[in-house]
Structure formats: C-alpha cells, structure tokens
Amino acid sequence: MKAIKVSKKGARQFLITKLGLGGAVDQNVATALRYLECVQLDPVAIIERNHHFVFFNRLKRYERSDMERHLRDRGAFEYFANAACLIPMEDFPLFKAKRKESVQDWNDKRYLYKDRIQTIYDELANRGPLPSKAFASDKKVVGAWDRPANAKTKETSHVLRMLFETGEIQVCGRHGSERYFALSQDVIPDQYQRESEELSEKEANERLVYKYLRAYRLIDGSDPRFGWQRMKAAKRQKKMDELMTNGTLIPVEIEDVSREYAVLKEDVDELIAFEAGRQKGTNTVTFLPPLDNIMWRRERIEDLFDFTYRWEIYIPPSKRRYGPYTLPILMGDQLIGRADPWMDRAKKVLTITIHEEGSWSKTRAQQVERAAIRLGKRLGAADVQLTKKL
Numbered sequence: 001m002k003a004i005k006v007s008k009k010g011a012r013q014f015l016i017t018k019l020g021l022g023g024a025v026d027q028n029v030a031t032a033l034r035y036l037e038c039v040q041l042d043p044v045a046i047i048e049r050n051h052h053f054v055f056f057n058r059l060k061r062y063e064r065s066d067m068e069r070h071l072r073d074r075g076a077f078e079y080f081a082n083a084a085c086l087i088p089m090e091d092f093p094l095f096k097a098k099r100k101e102s103v104q105d106w107n108d109k110r111y112l113y114k115d116r117i118q119t120i121y122d123e124l125a126n127r128g129p130l131p132s133k134a135f136a137s138d139k140k141v142v143g144a145w146d147r148p149a150n151a152k153t154k155e156t157s158h159v160l161r162m163l164f165e166t167g168e169i170q171v172c173g174r175h176g177s178e179r180y181f182a183l184s185q186d187v188i189p190d191q192y193q194r195e196s197e198e199l200s201e202k203e204a205n206e207r208l209v210y211k212y213l214r215a216y217r218l219i220d221g222s223d224p225r226f227g228w229q230r231m232k233a234a235k236r237q238k239k240m241d242e243l244m245t246n247g248t249l250i251p252v253e254i255e256d257v258s259r260e261y262a263v264l265k266e267d268v269d270e271l272i273a274f275e276a277g278r279q280k281g282t283n284t285v286t287f288l289p290p291l292d293n294i295m296w297r298r299e300r301i302e303d304l305f306d307f308t309y310r311w312e313i314y315i316p317p318s319k320r321r322y323g324p325y326t327l328p329i330l331m332g333d334q335l336i337g338r339a340d341p342w343m344d345r346a347k348k349v350l351t352i353t354i355h356e357e358g359s360w361s362k363t364r365a366q367q368v369e370r371a372a373i374r375l376g377k378r379l380g381a382a383d384v385q386l387t388k389k390l
Contacts, residue, residue, distance in 0.1 A: 003251035004268065010275030011218060011254050011261075012304050012333040017274070018217040018267065019294045020058045021330065022282035029070045030088075032058050037215035038085040040291045041078065043177055044313065046325040047343040047350065048379055051086060053289035056378050068174050074189060078164075078171040081228050082215070082296055092188055093196040094211060096204040098229070099167035106162050116159045120169070121183070129172050129182040132160060205229060209239065210248075216297065218304075219249065219262050223297055257303045285371035287327040287339055295328070307335040307357070322355065329354075329368060336364065339372070340389075343379060350381035355389045 006014075016022055025032045032055060033039060042050040055062045067086070070076050076086050079095050087095075110117065120135060135156035143153025144161070160181060163169040170187040173180035185193070196204075209227040213219055219226075221240035222233070231239065240262070243249040249262040252271070263271055273279040288295060290311040295301065302308055313324040323340030330336075337360075340353040352372050360368075369386055376384035 001247070001250050003253045004263070004271060004275075005253045005255070006271060006275045007255045008257065008304050008306075009333060010271070011252070013274040013279075013281035014263075014267075014271045015218050015294065015300075015304065016281060016330070016333055017279075018270075021286055021294065022284045022332075025058045028059065029055060029062070029066045030075055033070070033076060033086065034088050036293055037211055038081045038087045039293070040082055040296075041084045041086055042291050044325065045177070047341045048289075050289045050291040054292055056375075057286050057288070057292070071171070072173045074172075074187060077188065079167075080165075081211075082225060082293075083291075089189065089192060091211060092192040093199045094204050094208045095167075096196050096199055097201040098208075099165075100201065101230070102165040102167070106166055109162070113155065113159045113162070116155055117163065120156075120159060120163065124169065124181065124183045124186075128186070129180045131175075131178050131180050132157065133178065135160065209243075213243075213249070213264055215293065217263065217267060218252070218300065220259055220297070220300070221262075222259070222299075225296075254303065259299065259303055281333045283332040283367075284330075285367050286330040287341075287371065287375055288330055289327060290325065301328075301335070305335045323353070326355075331364065331367065336360070337368075343381065348380060348382040349385060350376040350379060350383070351385045351387070353387050353389050 020032060020035050025035050036054075036058075039051050039054045044050070048056070051067060052062075052064050055067060059066075071078070071086065075089055077089055077092055078084065078086055080098065081087060081095075116137075123130060123134070137154045137156040139155040140151040141153055141155050141158050142151045143158050146152045160169070164171065164181070167184055169181050170184050171179045172182040172187045188196075205227070208229065212225075212227050216223075221236050223236075226236045227239065240249070244251060244262065247265055250265055250268050252261040252263055254261060270279065274281070290309075290313075295309065298309055307328065309326075309328055310321075312320040312322060312326065317324075322338055323342075325341060327339040327341060328335050328337075329339055335357070337357045338355040340355070342351045343349075344351070350372075354368065372386055373384050
C-alpha cells in the first residue's frame with residue numbers, strides 16, 4: 001500500500017487520542033491499562049509517581065488505591081516492557097522469552113546467592129506475600145546501579161531483583177513506595193501459567209511485537225526499544241520490512257518530517273479521519289509527567305510537536321535549564337510550554353513555575369491556570385501558586 005500522507009497536526013491529533021489523552025479513556029484502571037497496553041512505573045515522587053500521574057490524566061475519578069487494588073486483585077503484573085511497567089495480567093505469557101533471557105543473564109551469578117535465594121523462597125512459601133523490607137540484610141553487593149568497585153546494594157534487594165527478573169517471584173502489591181513480593185505460582189492465575197508453558201518463545205515474541213505496536217501507534221523502526229526485545233538495527237529494519245510486506249503496518253509520510261513512520265492497518269481509517277478533519281481533537285490542558293506513554297519516544301515528540309524535552313532529574317542543579325521534574329504542557333494538539341512543580345506536602349501547597357513557549361494570550365494563560373488548580377486538587381493540595389518564568 002502507498003504511504004499515507006498527513007500533516008503534523010493530523011498525526012498529533014491521532015497520536016494524542018490513541019494514547020488516551022484528551023478524554024479518550026475515562027472508565028477504570030483495567031480499561032485504561034488495556035487501552036495503553038502498559039504504564040511505566042517510577043519511584044520518583046516530587047509531586048506524584050509517574051504511574052499515578054498517567055492514570056490521573058486519563059481517568060476523572062482515579063484514586064491511588066485503584067491501581068494498588070488492581071495489582072493486588074491479580075488484574076495486572078509488573079515486568080519490563082518499555083521499562084519497568086504495570087501490564088494487564090493476560091499478557092503474562094508474552095514475556096516468556098524475556099524471562100528466559102533473564103534466567104540466562106543471571107545464570108552464572110546464582111551460585112553466589114544460593115543461601116539467600118533459599119531463604120527468600122522459604123519465607124514466601126511459608127508466610128505468603130511479604131514487603132521488601134521483610135528481607136533485611138547488612139551485607140552489601142555490587143548492584144545494577146553501582147560502580148564495579150563500590151558495593152552499595154543490599155544483598156537481599158539484589159536477589160529480589162534477580163528472582164523478579166527471572167520470573168520466579170512477582171510484585172503482588174504496592175503501598176506507596178513499598179512493594180510486596182510473592183512466589184509466581186501463588187500470584188499468576190493458572191490459565192496464564194499454562195498458556196505461558198504451552199506458548200513457543202517465537203510466538204511469544206511475535207505477540208510482544210504486536211503489543212508494542214499497539215502501545216506506540218505511530219511507529220518508527222529506529223526506536224532502540226522496538227518490540228521490547230533485544231534487536232540490533234538490522235534486525236529491527238528486517239522486522240519493519242516484514243510487517244510492511246504482510247500488511248500489518250502501513251507507511252506514513254508526515255509533512256516536513258524526514259523520519260519514516262508507520263501505523264497499524266487497523267488505525268488507518270482513524271488517522272485519515274483526523275487528517276480530513278472528520279474527527280476532532282480536544283482543547284484540554286494536560287500536564288504530562290516525564291514518563292507518560294506519549295513521551296516515551298522523544299524523537300517523535302520533536303518531529304510532531306517541534307518541542308525538545310529532556311528530563312533533567314539526574315543532571316546537577318547547576319547545569320539544569322529547567323527543574324528536576326519538568327512537565328510538558330499539552331493544550332489541544334500542541335505542547336505550549338513547561339511547568340516546574342514542587343509540592344510542599346506539610347503545608348499542602350503546590351507551587352508551579354510556568355515556562356511559556358511562544359506567545360500566550362490571556363485566555364491561554366487562564367486555561368493553564370485552571371488546569372493547574374485541577375491538578376492541585378487531584379494531588380491533594382489545599383493551595384496552588386503559579387509563577388511565570390520571564
């Protein structure tokens with residue numbers, strides 16, 4: 001099929017809607033999670049953790065306990081998709097090959113922790129779900145984020161991570177920043193354990209690629225995370241060519257964008273409708289967290305929105321251009337500025353510094369202010385203070 005030619009505006013409106021913003025989803029956590037395919041988990045809570053923020057922006061009546069309950073009730077599990085993510089439980093079999101890769105990655109290190117592994121197995125088998133703090137250890141080892149000669153990670157934390165990555169244990173609950181672990185056999189419903197056992201690794205990976213495509217909706221094959229699998233550039237391109245040839249993906253040419261994009265065949269009519277103006281976006285103002293689904297591919301943000309974003313939380317304060325948790329401000333189908341928030345939880349005051357991009361009208365400024373007040377209420381702030389960065 002010939003490439004579909006669209007404007008940046010049409011592509012933006014399509015993407016915003018397909019990723020659940022602007023009122024496209026407003027039912028419950030289960031519906032939103034299936035619609036998005038997964039939601040990225042992150043512990044940073046300068047004003048709110050990413051996963052809660054993502055649901056806040058898509059569900060009018062969302063409470064933090066809703067996600068925690070959904071995980072506890074086995075409606076979802078946690079694993080690595082785009083990064084560490086909350087994923088619908090029915091997708092557990094799709095990650096079979098990724099779990100096996102993790103087993104292989106950890107295989108030559110397991111003997112170092114055999115006693116600790118057995119202790120964790122015994123505790124979970126005998127006592128059921130336990131918080132991570134239940135596995136105390138004074139021994140330090142070199143963890144994933146440590147330098148080789150600088151052991152800072154608790155051995156128990158390191159082993160819990162290993163058993164989680166290999167699929168032997170699951171995060172079965174969350175309360176704030178605390179995670180609760182259980183043996184996989186006690187968490188994953190029998191039907192999905194059986195399906196995972198029966199599914200070939202090849203089929204699991206094929207289905208995982210398709211899940212990735214549904215999560216991104218407007219796809220480019222140069223994404224290093226393509227398919228949420230380990231693929232070198234040549235393999236990614238080969239897979240893209242295959243998906244184009246069999247009609248799963250349709251090429252898209254976006255006006256004034258050199259990067260090649262594609263959409264799922266099932267999304268073609270909707271993309272064309274946005275381009276023709278038969279389907280309209282909204283004029284909603286939304287503050288986007290750094291790891292919102294729409295922000296996953298920063299190159300796509302630059303291509304469609306002419307907006308460059310860099311999360312500066314790990315940059316020394318003296319070298320930052322903005323704050324540590326800058327929120328892009330989405331209004332309708334445009335990114336119109338940035339917001340640097342800070343929550344004083346003791347005083348229940350949300351302070352936001354606004355960085356305007358381009359010229360703002362009085363009406364636009366008022367819309368952003370109202371959206372900031374709504375955000376403050378969702379976060380539990382009694383007062384919202386806005387300042388403008390000149």
